[in-house]
Amino acid sequence: MNTTDTTTHMQVARRARQRPGTWLLAGTERTAEAADELAEAVLTGAITAYLPVGAFEAYTIGLGSGPVLWVRYTGGKKLPQIPARMAVRIPAGEEKRPDSVGVLTVSVLPYCPVCGGPRGWDNVQPARVLFRQVAVWVDRWPNRCGHEDEYADLLREARCTPPYVPEDAEPGPQGADPQRAGAYRGAVELLLDLVRQRRTPPTRAGFLAVLRRHGHDEAARLLEIQTQVKPMGAARAAHFLTVKGAECASLPAPRPEVSA
Ligand SMILES: [Zn+2]
DSSP states (O other): OSSSOOOHHHHHHHHHHHHHTTTTEEEEESSSHHHHHHHHHHHTTGGGGOOOOTEEEEEEOOTTTTOEEEEEOOOOOOOOOOOOOOEEEEEEOOOOOOOOOEEEEEEOSHHHHHHHHOOOOOEEEEEEEEEEEEEEEEOOOOTTTTTOOOOHHHHHHHHTTTOOOOOOOSGGGGOHHHGGGGGGGGHHHHHHHHHHHSSSOHHHHHHHHHHHHHHOHHHHHHHHHHHHHHHHOHHHHHHHHHHHHHHHHHHHOOOOOOOO
């Protein structure tokens, strides 16, 4: 069930049209599934505020506070796409050696962990900063949302960001990996079994039914939505779930409250 109402969508769509190319927060949902459904509704014109089809883009991202939906108005123009990852240089040193100073290149998701808006991936600039009293060259990327990234948080985030799996790693199951699929591990294993065991690949209805029979209802629902937009076989479906599961597993945990 989507929790963002029609009036909100009308307002967001109007603001987006006034600022073409600018990503805006369009809703906070309770589940990743609801957020993905909402994104589909934006892209397919099921929510009339975002008509005509092709005028808006949308993405969803999970946060500690729940999944969010971001949209932008393109008017059908091809605009630069947010990359899958961003690599940035940050200052780093060994914990046990306070005198050690270095620069580390880390790979993180290009989304602000506070609000889910795009990080300043298209505006990364070299910056000289003091780290443990030593000046080092690293990167700075002002985020449009105004939330500033802390270098210490980025190091933690990079450690739990899964390696990038290309969405179009077709054909075959090589992009699928149960180890990386997080919550969808069982579903990915099952799909890969189906691909290996059968001479003719299972149909969409066939693999969705097998997933449900084995209790992978959430994976089946996610695939049901996705396969309406983009037809795919079981191998590609296993790959899709790997990407989704890895994304969810990489969500930063909410920061603990620190009391003085
Ligand atoms: Zn932000």
